[in-house]
Amino acid sequence: MSDPALPLTIIGGYLGAGKTTLVNHLLRNAQGQRLAVLVNEFGSLPIDADLIEAQEGDLTVLAGGCVCCSYGDDLMFALTQIQKLDPAPDHVLLEASGVALPGAIGSAIGLFGDDIRVHGIVILADAETLPGHLNDTYIADTISRQLDSADVVILTKSDLASPDQMRRSLDIVHEHAPLAGVVESRGQDVNSELILSHIEALKKPGQSRGAHSIRLVTNVLAMSEPVDPEAFAQTLSADPDILRAKGHMISAQNQQPVTLQLVGRRYSITGAPPTAKPGVVVIQKDHS
Amino acid sequence: MITIFSARKILTMNPRRPVVRHVAIRDGVILGAGDLEELRGWGQHRIDDRFADKVLMPGLVEGHCHLQEGALWSHTYVGFFDRMSPEGEMQAGCKTVDEMLAKLAAAEARLDSPDAPLPGWSLDPIYFDNQKITRHQLDAISSTRPIGVMHASGHIMNVNSKALELAGLMRTGINHEGVPLGNDGLPTGELRGPDVMSPVSIHVGFDRDMLSCDEHGMWRFGRLCVRAGVTTATDLAARLPEDAVETLRHVTGNDRYPARIVPLRFHHGVSPEDLIAHVEALAPQSTDKLRLGRIKIVVDGSIQGFTARLRAPGYYNGAPNGLWYIAPEQLAYILEHALRKGIQVHTHTNGDEATQLVLDTMRRVLRKAPARDHRFTLQHCQLADTAQFRQIKELGLCVNLFANHHHYWGDQHYELTVGPERAERMNAAGTAVREGVPFAVHSDAPITPLGPLFTAWCAMNRRTASGRILGEAEKITLDQALRAITLGAAYTLHLDKELGSIETGKRADFAVLEDDPEEMGVERLNETRVWGTVLGGKVFGTCDV
Numbered sequence: 001m002s003d004p005a006l007p008l009t010i011i012g013g014y015l016g017a018g019k020t021t022l023v024n025h026l027l028r029n030a031q032g033q034r035l036a037v038l039v040n041e042f043g044s045l046p047i048d049a050d051l052i053e054a055q056e057g058d059l060t061v062l063a064g065g066c067v068c069c070s071y072g073d074d075l076m077f078a079l080t081q082i083q084k085l086d087p088a089p090d091h092v093l094l095e096a097s098g099v100a101l102p103g104a105i106g107s108a109i110g111l112f113g114d115d116i117r118v119h120g121i122v123i124l125a126d127a128e129t130l131p132g133h134l135n136d137t138y139i140a141d142t143i144s145r146q147l148d149s150a151d152v153v154i155l156t157k158s159d160l161a162s163p164d165q166m167r168r169s170l171d172i173v174h175e176h177a178p179l180a181g182v183v184e185s186r187g188q189d190v191n192s193e194l195i196l197s198h199i200e201a202l203k204k205p206g207q208s209r210g211a212h213s214i215r216l217v218t219n220v221l222a223m224s225e226p227v228d229p230e231a232f233a234q235t236l237s238a239d240p241d242i243l244r245a246k247g248h249m250i251s252a253q254n255q256q257p258v259t260l261q262l263v264g265r266r267y268s269i270t271g272a273p274p275t276a277k278p279g280v281v282v283i284q285k286d287h288s
Numbered sequence: 289m290i291t292i293f294s295a296r297k298i299l300t301m302n303p304r305r306p307v308v309r310h311v312a313i314r315d316g317v318i319l320g321a322g323d324l325e326e327l328r329g330w331g332q333h334r335i336d337d338r339f340a341d342k343v344l345m346p347g348l349v350e351g352h353c354h355l356q357e358g359a360l361w362s363h364t365y366v367g368f369f370d371r372m373s374p375e376g377e378m379q380a381g382c383k384t385v386d387e388m389l390a391k392l393a394a395a396e397a398r399l400d401s402p403d404a405p406l407p408g409w410s411l412d413p414i415y416f417d418n419q420k421i422t423r424h425q426l427d428a429i430s431s432t433r434p435i436g437v438m439h440a441s442g443h444i445m446n447v448n449s450k451a452l453e454l455a456g457l458m459r460t461g462i463n464h465e466g467v468p469l470g471n472d473g474l475p476t477g478e479l480r481g482p483d484v485m486s487p488v489s490i491h492v493g494f495d496r497d498m499l500s501c502d503e504h505g506m507w508r509f510g511r512l513c514v515r516a517g518v519t520t521a522t523d524l525a526a527r528l529p530e531d532a533v534e535t536l537r538h539v540t541g542n543d544r545y546p547a548r549i550v551p552l553r554f555h556h557g558v559s560p561e562d563l564i565a566h567v568e569a570l571a572p573q574s575t576d577k578l579r580l581g582r583i584k585i586v587v588d589g590s591i592q593g594f595t596a597r598l599r600a601p602g603y604y605n606g607a608p609n610g611l612w613y614i615a616p617e618q619l620a621y622i623l624e625h626a627l628r629k630g631i632q633v634h635t636h637t638n639g640d641e642a643t644q645l646v647l648d649t650m651r652r653v654l655r656k657a658p659a660r661d662h663r664f665t666l667q668h669c670q671l672a673d674t675a676q677f678r679q680i681k682e683l684g685l686c687v688n689l690f691a692n693h694h695h696y697w698g699d700q701h702y703e704l705t706v707g708p709e710r711a712e713r714m715n716a717a718g719t720a721v722r723e724g725v726p727f728a729v730h731s732d733a734p735i736t737p738l739g740p741l742f743t744a745w746c747a748m749n750r751r752t753a754s755g756r757i758l759g760e761a762e763k764i765t766l767d768q769a770l771r772a773i774t775l776g777a778a779y780t781l782h783l784d785k786e787l788g789s790i791e792t793g794k795r796a797d798f799a800v801l802e803d804d805p806e807e808m809g810v811e812r813l814n815e816t817r818v819w820g821t822v823l824g825g826k827v828f829g830t831c832d833v
Contacts, residue, residue, distance in 0.1 A: 015615050040557070070557065076487035099612040107464045108483040113456040138616055138645055141609055230460050234473065237463055265463045 005117040005268060006083070008092040008109060009195065012102035012146050013124035014133060018156035019095050021187055022124060024048045026093060027066055029192035036082050036089035037068040038075070040097040065089075075105070079112050091196055092116065099142055103149030110266055117268045120199040123150035123177070127161035127169040127184075134172055147176035151263065152199060158184040179243060217286040223278040226252040233260055233267045236282070247280030248272045290314045290333035291825070292324065297804055298344040301774050301789035311344065313796040316576075316824035320792045338827075342819055343804045345770070346789050347519025347797030348740040351688045351777035352667050352730035355501035355523045355549070358509025360409050360734050363493065364395040367410030367440060371737050374511035376830060385416050385425070392437070393429045406430065407493035408437040409734070411446065414700060415753075421446045422470070423477025436492025440696070442735060443593040445479045447488050452477065454491040481593070500532065506539045511833045513547040516739045517799030517818045520778070520787055523551040524634070524667070524732075525584050528570060533580070540577040546821060546828040548577045548797075550781055552584035552634055555614060560621045567631055576824065579783070583626060583633045584667075586613045588642035591670060591705050592697055596639030598671065604707035609641070616645060623664070624653040632782060633664045634688075640671040647679045654683065663726070665780040668693075670714045671706065677716065677723040686780045689715040691729040691747035692736035694759075698752035711758055717747045717772070718762035728777035729769070740773035741805070745814035747772065766810050798822040800829075 011019050023037055024047065037047065047060065047068050054061040059081070060068040067085060071078035071094075082092060094109075096102050106118045123146050134140050147153060153173050158166060166184075173182055183190065229251050236242050245262040257272040260280060292312045300306060300321050312319040312327040319330045327333075361374050366388045369381045382388035388411065396406050406429070413419055426435045426448035434451035438444075452458040452475055460473035466484040470476045479485045501509065501523070513521055526532065528551060539545055553567050563583065571581030588610055589595020594603060595610040602609060619635075623646075626633045637643040643666060650664065665686040666672070670693065672680070680687060694715045702711040713719075720727040729747045731738050748769045750759050764772070778788030786795050802817035820829035 015617050074486055075483075077490075098615040098618075101611070104483065107466075111457060111462065111464055111467065111484060111487060113459075138641070139612070142612060230473075233461065267461070267463070269461075 005114055005270065006089065006092060007119035008094055008116050009119045009199070010094045010096060010102045010105055010109075010121045011124065012096040012100060012105075012121065012149070013098070014126075014139065014143050014146070015098035016129065017098075017124035017126045018154070018185075018187065019124055021156075022122075022154065022190060023093055023095055024051070025188055025190060026192050026195060027051055027062060027064075030064060030066065030196070031193060033090040033196060034065040034087065035062075036066065036085065036092045037062075038071050038078055038082070038092060038094040039068060040071060040095065040100065075108060076112065079109070079116060083115060091119070099139075101142070101145050101149065103145070106149065106266060114268070118263075118266055120151040120195075121149050122152045122154060122195060122199075123147055123180070124154045124156055125169065125173065126157050127155045127166050128157050130155075130172055131165060131168040144176045147173060147180075150177045150180040152181045152183060152195075153177050154183045154185050154190060156185050156187065159186040217284060219282045219284065221247070221280045221282060223247070223249040223280055226250040226255060228252050229258050229260060229269045233262060233269060236262055237265045237267050239284070241285040242282060243285065244283040245280055247278075248276040249278050249280060290319065290330055291336050292327050292333050293336050293339055293344070293798075293822075294324070295339040295344045296341050297806075298790060299346075299770070299805065300791060301346050301771060302791040305791070308790075311790055311796075311798075313825045316796050316826075318790060318792055318794050318796050321790045339800055339819075343801040344790065344822075345517070345799040345801060345805065346774040347787065347795075347821055347823065348517045348773050348799050349728075349777035349781070349783070349787060350513075350516075350518050350521040350731060350733070350738060350740055350773075351665075351728040351780050352524050352690075353521055353733040353738055354525065355506055355509050355521075355551075357512060357734035357738060358507070359495070359501045359505030361508050362505070363407040363409050364392055365410055366391055366408045366437060368412050368415040369737075371410070372512075372515060374508035374515070376511075376515065383415075385419055385421065388437075389425055389429065392426070392435065396429050396433070396435075399433070403433050405451075405491065405493035406433055406435045408435070410440045411437045412440040412696075414697075420476065420478065423447060423449045423452065423475070426477065434492045436489060436494065438489075438494065440735065441590065441592055443481060443590060445485045445489060445492075447477050447479060447492060449477070451488050451492050455488040457488065500527070503535055503539055506535070507545070510546045512733075512738050514821050514828045514833045515818055515830050516741070517801065517821055518547065518738065518740060519797040519799070519821050519823045520548040520550065520781075520783065521738070522781070523549055525554040525586070525636075526551040527557070528553050528566070528580070533570065533573065536578055537573065537575065541575065543826070545577065546823055546826075546833065548579065548823065550579040550582070550783075552582045555583065555585045555622065560618050560625070563622060564625050564629065564631065568629065571631075579781075581631065582781075583622065583631060584636065585619060585622060585633060586636040587619065587646060588613060588637060588639050591638050592700060594705070596671075597641040597645070598639040598706070599641040599644065603705060604710075605704055610639060612642075616649065619645065620649045620653055623649055624657050626664075627653060627657040627659045627662060630659075632662065634667050634780075635664070636667045638668045638670050640673060640676065643669055643672050643676055647676060647683060647685075650683045650685065651679075660684070663780060663782055667730075668732075671710060672716060672719075673713060674716075674719050674723070677719045677725050681723050681725050686726040686728070687720055688728040688730050688777070688780055689717055689720070689747070690732060691715055691717065691743050692731045694750060694752070695746040696736055696753055698750075698758045699754045699756060702752075702756070702758060713759060713762065715747070716759070716762045717764045717768070718759075721764055721768055726776065726779050727772060728780050729772045730777075740777075741816045741818070742814045744769035744773050745810075748810045748813065766806070766813070769813070770805060796822060796825040800827075
């Protein structure tokens with residue numbers, strides 16, 4: 001049984017970081033997936049003209065059955081519209097505005113219910129300009145908060161940045177996003193399948209090179225007894241040391257196996273195949 | 289036909305003839321203000337004595353409010369303070385939580401359809417010792433219809449279980465700092481911030497676009513203007529899609545509509561390039577009573593919501609810095625291109641860091657696109673310090689200060705958000721006078737009630753709701769305050785050449801008062817009774833609307 005929730009990937013990062021380039025790249029390399037793109041500002045429709053088939057109202061129909069829709073400041077309404085699409089999309093890309101905090105958007109999407117789940121937060125940062133932006137008193141904290149929310153950071157323009165800029169940018173990313181996977185990109189070279197289908201593989205906790213790296217430990221909980229999955233998930237999500245958890249357990253309510261996926265404070269509980277073996281892997285900070 | 293109005297007193301705001309008894313008008317325009325004998329020289333006329341015992345002022349100008357105030361009166365008012373409805377009914381404030389619940393219950397009893405929503409507005413728990421309202425209290429009013437009560441700040445809402453259920457939020461596992469949970473793991477019904485309010489607010493009877501206004505709401509807004517002596521009012525954050533512009537043109541085009549509306553196109557949800565293009569296309573659709581072609585940019589959030597951008601030393605309670613609602617590069621693009629095209633921009637900045645960003649950006653773009661007399665206006669500009677006011681002056685900007693906010697929430701700023709010293713400097717009208725910065729004062733209705741005479745009283749007295757005098761040095765005089773709500777506000781809209789004073793050649797817009805503001809004085813200006821208005825020579829009495 002597959003997860004019925006529609007996966008949504010948030011693409012954030014400051015102006016000029018390459019969000020639009022990435023969205024177009026993913027559209028061109030969707031590998032048969034129907035994508036729905038949500039953008040904050042309709043006017044700056046980021047889709048390349050040759051991908052656009054038709055436009056009506058707030059909705060733009062794209063090649064391959066994809067659509068683009070602007071959400072302004074009414075994200076929940078836009079998500080409702082996305083849900084009504086027929087045929088349904090396979091994946092939603094949400095391009096956040098340059099000053100938006102993707103972590104907050106992720107929390108808001110969590111309110112939408114079980115039908116849409118946050119697949120991951122991808123933050124783009126321009127390797128050439130990142131060090132300068134972190135010295136700009138107006139926007140430094142916005143960018144560091146964006147990085148802090150990342151599951152994956154794509155450091156763009158890695159071919160244009162000088163070795164010094166590249167080194168400083170990597171240090172910044174490791175400092176502000178110590179738990180995120182880092183991908184260096186020159187633009188059109190991001191593996192779309194990794195972003196759309198296997199983002200878990202990019203999330204590689206604990207490999208920080210920064211001075212303030214946090215040691216992480218992995219524990220496996222046997223889950224030999226049935227539990228209330230909701231209460232169990234709440235307990236894990238309330239623990240600030242727990243960063244990720246994934247695995248199966250037997251629900252005390254109906255004795256059926258369920259799958260838990262937890263990233264930070266977000267979690268989802270879905271039906272698991274009957275063959276799923278109980279056990280939850282927990283990655284947490286080690287203070288010892 | 290020439291009409292000469294006689295009055296007990298006419299305060300013209302024209303220093304050459306500050307006080308007269310007569311004003312002559314023709315075709316909606318003032319021919320002159322002065323002695324009857326002088327005015328007879330204009331030719332055949334009729335004398336209109338209906339204001340013989342009234343006091344006339346220039347029609348008041350509200351430089352920062354929202355038409356939404358008209359729409360909200362369709363919902364149940366549950367604010368702490370007494371507030372006049374558009375129909376002239378003084379609604380008593382709810383002084384306790386129980387009074388608030390009783391008023392909602394009474395409104396519920398009047399609803400016919402069993403599933404019709406029950407929206408309320410202007411709840412302010414700081415006056416109830418910050419007691420938390422829960423969904424259970426609202427469930428006691430109705431468990432079958434959705435109920436939602438918007439707070440006065442506009443940033444928080446309380447809803448019942450039915451509303452949560454309709455929005456899919458009546459469940460455990462919600463993990464959002466804006467949705468506090470009870471011991472049962474379910475939401476308490478308090479929703480903090482627009483992210484979490486918007487999915488629920490549509491189910492409880494609020495419009496999806498909170499700042500929008502329909503035709504019915506516009507008429508109610510017009511009635512409020514007449515009651516407040518206002519003849520020109522802004523709609524400061526309008527999206528202005530085609531159908532909204534059509535409604536605005538249709539309603540203001542009606543002879544009986546009693547207000548001139550100045551809507552500013554809100555920057556949100558549209559690219560900077562399209563924003564400029566949209567406003568350029570709107571400007572030629574203006575009429576006398578509908579002035580289009582201006583831009584509003586929201587730069588940061590609110591101080592009480594801790595979303596305003598503050599410079600060091602930051603929030604008094606240690607809250608992290610607030611949010612940008614536009615990227616600095618986009619702000620610069622809009623300011624530069626608006627300057628080049630002669631489009632006026634008003635910027636919402638609450639925190640002093642947001643104000644500084646606008647100042648730094650203006651300094652830079654003015655070198656690229658030199659412009660004189662642009663009168664770009666900093667709206668709210670609540671926390672600006674004296675050095676910033678000097679920069680505002682040098683850069684040719686204006687400010688519109690939120691004097692009412694100081695009255696209603698000054699205590700909260702003193703105790704919680706920015707601390708005593710900065711709370712005293714908030715909404716620094718005295719500094720604006722000393723530094724020669726053109727300024728107005730505003731209500732931000734519906735956040736606080738529309739009423740420039742009350743707003744002027746707030747700016748003169750700086751008395752908070754608890755009675756504290758907050759910032760003695762920032763008080764202004766009666767003359768300065770009356771100017772701020774007439775010529776001052778008109779200046780910030782580039783409309784002072786036709787509005788804001790009673791003198792030859794200007795629009796025949798008057799506030800008609802029962803009391804003389806000069807007799808009411810600094811202490812009692814807020815008690816001045818308004819008879820009605822004259823807009824373009826047409827008389828609107830509160831008794832007729």
